[in-house]
Amino acid sequence: MDRYNKITEKNPREIVLLKAFPCIWGKCSFCDYIDDNSNDEDEMNKLNEEVLKNITGELGVLEVINSGSCFEIPKGSLEIIKNIVAEKNIHTLWFESHWCYKNRLQEMKDFFGKNVKVKFKIGVETFDNEFRNGYLNKCAKFDSYEEVRKYFESPCLMVGIKGQTREMIKRDIEIVENYFERGTVNVFVNxxxxxxxxxxxxxxxxxxxxxxxxxxxxxxxxxxxxxxVGD
Structure with a gap:
């Protein structure tokens, strides 16, 4: 599995895919990414350390993802990231988090200190509440994009799922285009x-x-x- 890459076109950055503890929710109906999770902390830290050795810092921006939320990354791996960020003069750090951690985001910002901008993505999938929670079983219970924007800079959408409608997608794209700093659109693959x-x-x-x-x-x-990154 590829766990390191350098993105040089849109939003240039280095990106790493780390191993982490099981997703706090782990029940989304569309997700099988959680198979990459583990409970062996020593093994995870050892693998993650090897992946993180690839970071050069040349772009000044690092995105760290895992099959869940950043709060499930082992503390030892977070310490390694913190040291690399300081050594390589990385000024911006991107993580992803589930909605249920929204009140803990400041903890991660405090951990990395005031010299690093820590920003967050969230897998919204759609702003349609019924489809997001009823069918996709996301357990992300917010009523509006304004709520999401209070905590997260970049929502991730999913398009092309049976049961989804054009109207849902139109609304989702409009929201991301007009009300968020960044966004990701994932075209669903079986x-x-x-x-x-x-x-x-x-x-x-x-x-x-x-x-x-x-x-x-x-x-x-x-x-x-x-x-x-990924497989």
Missing amino acids: NTTDVKRDDELVKWYCDTYRYLDENPNIEVLYNNTDFG
């Missing part, structure tokens, strides 16, 4: 779960929103590994 891709909806999305490929603030993943 995996081992029972949630299925809607190819007709994907085609409509690609025809309608191809212009987002040129938007400097929105990254579109047509495959799960488009950031150069």
